[in-house]
Amino acid sequence: MNIIKLSAIDSTNDYLKNLLLKNTLENYTIVTAEFQHKGKGQMGGEWKSEPSKNLMCSIYLNNSTIKLSNQFSINMVVCLAIKKSLKKFNIPQLSVKWPNDIMSGSSKLCGVLIENIVKSKSIQNIIIGIGLNVNQTEFNNLPNASSIKQISGKHYNTDEILIEIVKDVKFYFNFLNKKKPIELQKLYEANLYRLNKVSMFKLADSNLVSGYIRGIKEDGRLKIIMENDLEKDFGIKEISLVN
Secondary structure, eight states: OOEEEEEEESOHHHHHHHHHHHSOOOTTEEEEEEEESSOBOGGGOBOOOOTTTSEEEEEEEEOSSOOGGGTHHHHHHHHHHHHHHHHHTTOOSEEEETTTEEEETTEEEEEEEEEEEEETTEEEEEEEEEEEOOSOOOOTTOTTBOOHHHHHSOOOOHHHHHHHHHHHHHHHHHHHHHSOHHHHHHHHHHTBTTBTSEEEEEETTSOEEEEEEEEEOTTSOEEEEETTSOEEEEOTTTEEEOO
């Protein structure tokens, strides 16, 4: 495991992608940063973090087994791994907010951005971006954000957390290789935030609808039972959970 530590960078994901253009990287090459100027979130959003307070990193993997049609399994592996790691630090009420946020109760602790490099219709390389709120205690204009320090009252070493996350990412990739993807999907579904609870959702056209999460399809689309008791499925850009 090769860890590259940087004080400040635009984006750890972008740094790894540029590094990959110039070098052959070993599996689990990791880039961490004390601060990101242009940290990325899901769907082009920005990940904001106080310097030196949180875990901001990207993990590189070479891929030869996961098919493009099963790419959501990477999301499931990473989310389950982070949840497993945080449980070791006694963080309560952990769940996965679809598609790839980690929650404690109703507070967001962690966001994940996975970028797959595809060539000839197959995934060649995987870059896993992780932004985990560790020791930050103030989140201006982010009412649903929290950190593991806020929840536990303890200060944490981000390197120790990173080591556990890498261990658990390896664990769940091995799990995926040994078992059928549906087994991983069942684990992911069982840990979904607000599973089987009536919730409010915002559609792509900004309309609000209510329903409850039933699970996901094999491609990662979210299955929701709507007010009329009909099941519909939605992609990442088609719906978001409000509460």
